[in-house]
Amino acid sequence: MYKLIEPEVAGSLGKETELDNSVFPPDVKKLNYEFDGWLGDDILESFPCYIVTESLRETLEGNKFTGVSFHEVIISKSETFSELYPDRELPEFYWLKISGEAFKDDFFITEENILAISERAYFVLQNYNINNADIEDLEG
Template sequence: MIDAWTGADLIERFPVVLVTERLAEALAASGLGTFELRDAEITTEPEAEEIRDSAGIQAFPNFRWLHVTGTAGQDDLGTDAEASLVVSDRALALLRQFNLDGCDIEDYAS
């Protein structure tokens, strides 16, 4: 369920990470491993519609579920004990080519 969205290509809704179709395509073509792109059924709260409208965005994009199968600190994409997404420098370089509005980016301390 999306309760707020202002155009980010990656959003976390515990326990899943959602990515826009355009980011999903870039990830699939990147050669990065340890993830699967799955279909996602998205529902939105009225507040999300209002926020989207106020941001001047006409419609929600198609989102895919980024099912991460890797280990944090070892693979290009992994999750830690709190189910937070942990990415390699190479994966972060790709992600930074997209809108990461609202994503907290921190150094990973294993």
């Protein structure tokens, strides 16, 4: 059993992002996630990338989930973010790279470019803030 998850979008790809637009979805070489706002979720999206808080990364690594790896992300704040939340500190985030095989690994990207997670991964994610993510069952 798998679930589709569409995480909170708290920003966009920043100026320092390096990507190849000649393929779809774009192949991102270096990720800069620029925050415009943040409702507090531990997993965030800005197509075609996902980022997670350090605490969620540690839990995912500790549970040895398949189909994911973690990489450095450059975090920045837009002018909008700075105006809305002048004193808000952001936690440490990591780039959640998805490489899983459909219906085999705990994390994979569907043909519709939506993140799919195993029931085991969903069970763990429920211990984190995912209040602003859209989640539904994946018919397999």
